[in-house]
Amino acid sequence: MGVAPEVPLGCSGKTIPAIGLGTVADPRVDAETTKAAVLEAIKAGYRHFDTAFAYGSEQPLGEAIAEALSLGLVKSRDEFFITTKLWCTFAERDQIVSAIKMSLKNLKLDYIDMYLIHLPLRLTQQMTKTPVPKEAIKPLDTESVWDAMEECQNLGLTKGIGVSNFSCKMLAHLLSFAKIPPAVNQVELNPFWRQKKLREFCKEKGIHITAYSPLGANGTRWGDNRIVGCDVLNEIAKAKGKTTAQVSLRWVYEQGASMIPKSFNKERMRQNLDIFDWCLTEEESHKINQLPQRKGSTLTSIFGPHDFLLEIEAELEQDSEA
Ligand SMILES: NC(=O)C1=CN([C@@H]2O[C@H](COP(=O)(O)OP(=O)(O)OC[C@H]3O[C@@H](n4cnc5c(N)ncnc54)[C@H](OP(=O)(O)O)[C@@H]3O)[C@@H](O)[C@H]2O)C=CC1
Ligand SMILES: O=C[C@H](O)[C@@H](O)[C@@H](O)[C@H](O)C(=O)O
Numbered sequence: 121m122g123v124a125p126e127v128p129l130g131c132s133g134k135t136i137p138a139i140g141l142g143t144v145a146d147p148r149v150d151a152e153t154t155k156a157a158v159l160e161a162i163k164a165g166y167r168h169f170d171t172a173f174a175y176g177s178e179q180p181l182g183e184a185i186a187e188a189l190s191l192g193l194v195k196s197r198d199e200f201f202i203t204t205k206l207w208c209t210f211a212e213r214d215q216i217v218s219a220i221k222m223s224l225k226n227l228k229l230d231y232i233d234m235y236l237i238h239l240p241l242r243l244t245q246q247m248t249k250t251p252v253p254k255e256a257i258k259p260l261d262t263e264s265v266w267d268a269m270e271e272c273q274n275l276g277l278t279k280g281i282g283v284s285n286f287s288c289k290m291l292a293h294l295l296s297f298a299k300i301p302p303a304v305n306q307v308e309l310n311p312f313w314r315q316k317k318l319r320e321f322c323k324e325k326g327i328h329i330t331a332y333s334p335l336g337a338n339g340t341r342w343g344d345n346r347i348v349g350c351d352v353l354n355e356i357a358k359a360k361g362k363t364t365a366q367v368s369l370r371w372v373y374e375q376g377a378s379m380i381p382k383s384f385n386k387e388r389m390r391q392n393l394d395i396f397d398w399c400l401t402e403e404e405s406h407k408i409n410q411l412p413q414r415k416g417s418t419l420t421s422i423f424g425p426h427d428f429l430l431e432i433e434a435e436l437e438q439d440s441e442a
């Protein structure tokens with residue numbers, strides 16, 4: 121199996137690997153396990169890795185990249201595509217350049233490929249326990265935060281900038297003042313959360329979508345087996361001699377999105393890469409597009425049931441309406 125193919129990054133003329141490896145394990149694992157999984161993924165053909173300051177996986181990822189380069193598994197840093205994210209406690213104009221430098225230090229890199237605003241909100245204190253106190257959660261001052269994100273790109277600290285968990289409305293606001301438009305919006309996207317409105321909006325504006333939880337976060341606290349246990353997807357998989365997970369990933373790929381399924385298991389991470397030499401029929405896609413919609417990860421489940429977060433969630437949900 122070769123290296124994962126690339127797909128266009130909006131209208132930028134650049135590309136992004138169609139599949140990358142997510143690095144959030146639930147329950148959390150130690151750094152050695154993450155590093156070993158990344159090295160295994162590099163051997164399998166993964167070149168895009170998705171991390172975030174909040175995941176604690178930047179350091180082991182950085183170590184795995186350094187080791188892969190020193191072992192000659194990958195010839196040059198440029199062959200990797202590394203995404204990391206600005207955590208909400210640093211989502212203020214004057215903290216962002218230091219935040220990306222901290223991530224670069226963790227990753228032992230001198231540039232990142234894609235730096236994303238992790239969530240459309242700011243936290244005024246470290247998240248030590250949940251629920252997070254209501255008064256610690258603030259709206260994002262998107263204009264000043266984006267100005268600093270642009271500075272990160274202009275300084276060469278990152279090749280691209282983007283957002284995560286942004287609605288159409290938030291993107292429209294951002295586009296109204298951005299000097300550098302967001303290259304990526306990383307959101308939940310899978311057969312059970314299809315994001316039709318968001319996909320159409322992003323296509324029109326040249327914003328690439330990267331899908332997180334493309335397998336419905338099977339087996340994690342924020343996900344379940346609604347995808348791998350879905351009868352409709354199982355039947356399609358059986359008819360094609362594929363796994364249900366592969367059918368889900370293939371559906372995401374056919375929507376023009378890239379994706380970052382997480383697997384730290386050698387066989388499953390290879391299985392997840394093997395989706396490029398077959399396709400879904402029109403009838404199969406039609407059946408998938410009829411599945412009931414249900415979002416996995418929510419802001420209120422992460423931070424607590426606060427009104428402000430419920431408002432954001434309601435806005436995000438509108439983007440997945442059929
Ligand atoms: N921007 C954001 O707000 C968010 C970003 N993310 C990013 O997206 C990545 C992926 O999303 P995530 O939520 O982890 O969920 P995924 O949909 O990628 O599911 C991961 C789970 O599915 C299991 N799995 C992987 N492959 C298979 C397979 N072929 N068959 C059956 N089970 C499988 C994994 O277990 P195993 O390892 O044992 O194979 C793991 O438990 C994250 O790791 C993170 O990097 C995630 C959530 C939010
Ligand atoms: O501390 C909070 C967590 O990092 C949470 O925000 C993330 O894990 C998020 O769900 C993601 O995976 O991107």
